[in-house]
Amino acid sequence: xxxxxxxxxxxxxxxxxxxxxxxxxxxxxxxxxxxxxxxxxxxxxxxxxxxxxxxxxxxxxxxxxxxxxxxxxxxxxxxxxxxxxxxxxxxxxxxxxxxxxxxxxxxxxxxxxxxxxxxxxxxx
Amino acid sequence: xxxxxxxxxxxxxxxxxxxxxxxxxxxxxxxxxxxxxxxxxxxxxxxxxxxxxxxxxxxxxxxxxxxxxxxxxxxxxxxxxxxxxxxxxxxxxxxxxxxxxxxxxxxxxxxxxxxxxxxxxxxxxxxxxxxxxxxxxxxxx
Numbered sequence: 001x002x003x004x005x006x007x008x009x010x011x012x013x014x015x016x017x018x019x020x021x022x023x024x025x026x027x028x029x030x031x032x033x034x035x036x037x038x039x040x041x042x043x044x045x046x047x048x049x050x051x052x053x054x055x056x057x058x059x060x061x062x063x064x065x066x067x068x069x070x071x072x073x074x075x076x077x078x079x080x081x082x083x084x085x086x087x088x089x090x091x092x093x094x095x096x097x098x099x100x101x102x103x104x105x106x107x108x109x110x111x112x113x114x115x116x117x118x119x120x121x122x123x124x
Numbered sequence: 125x126x127x128x129x130x131x132x133x134x135x136x137x138x139x140x141x142x143x144x145x146x147x148x149x150x151x152x153x154x155x156x157x158x159x160x161x162x163x164x165x166x167x168x169x170x171x172x173x174x175x176x177x178x179x180x181x182x183x184x185x186x187x188x189x190x191x192x193x194x195x196x197x198x199x200x201x202x203x204x205x206x207x208x209x210x211x212x213x214x215x216x217x218x219x220x221x222x223x224x225x226x227x228x229x230x231x232x233x234x235x236x237x238x239x240x241x242x243x244x245x246x247x248x249x250x251x252x253x254x255x256x257x258x259x260x261x262x263x264x265x
Contacts, residue, residue: 019230022226026220026224029220030220033213037209037213037260041259041263042260043201045196045200046188046193047174047180047185047190047192067168071164074157074161074164075161077157078157078158081154081157081158106164106165109169109172110171112175113175116174116177
């Protein structure tokens with residue numbers, strides 16, 4: 001029988017969500033790079049230009065979903081990499097809740113930033 | 125029938141000369157993942173300057189004199205930042221291509237040629253990165 005190398009908890013679903021978010025991020029991260037470096041250019045960024053994109057509900061929704069999936073994928077990846085290195089017990093719990101807290105801060109700050117551009121949640 | 129792959133102790137980096145393609149892929153994926161998650165936090169921190177900028181008066185925003193625009197323009201005027209952005213692109217492209225390779229292997233596609241798909245990921249990452257350099261450094265000199 002094949003040895004089990006996965007760092008994910010057996011029977012858990014975090015590994016599946018890591019892959020579902022991966023499939024989404026592959027497309028959206030490539031789009032993000034292409035749009036903001038090749039269509040627009042990084043040295044031409046202004047508040048008004050960022051605002052004009054974020055005021056569209058489609059773009060705003062995509063960026064919010066991007067923020068949530070990237071945060072989950074990144075933080076869950078770090079958590080499982082550390083478990084793979086042998087993190088267990090109390091240290092594992094401390095790391096887990098520190099990562100959860102860091103994620104919440106990142107999500108709140110990300111949504112606040114998007115809303116600053118959009119002037120709240122765009123309706124159209 | 126399931127097959128066992130003995131990868132040995134990958135954490136023993138001292139024997140890196142013995143590492144196979146799959147082990148290098150594992151190491152590069154972890155490394156690029158750490159860089160990307162670190163960048164995500166930095167990215168949101170820099171973009172957060174849009175929060176105080178939003179309360180600037182319309183004339184200042186129209187003239188690009190707000191803290192967000194100033195922060196981005198100042199960072200983008202530094203050659204070091206442009207070079208780091210090329211590095212970030214390389215890291216992101218490798219993570220995307222190797223991630224696709226992992227998704228396919230998870231679906232049972234290409235396990236037997238996983239070493240070749242790793243080499244393809246590295247070569248394609250190099251090609252895309254080199255081809256993107258002119259766009260990424262435009263206006264920095």
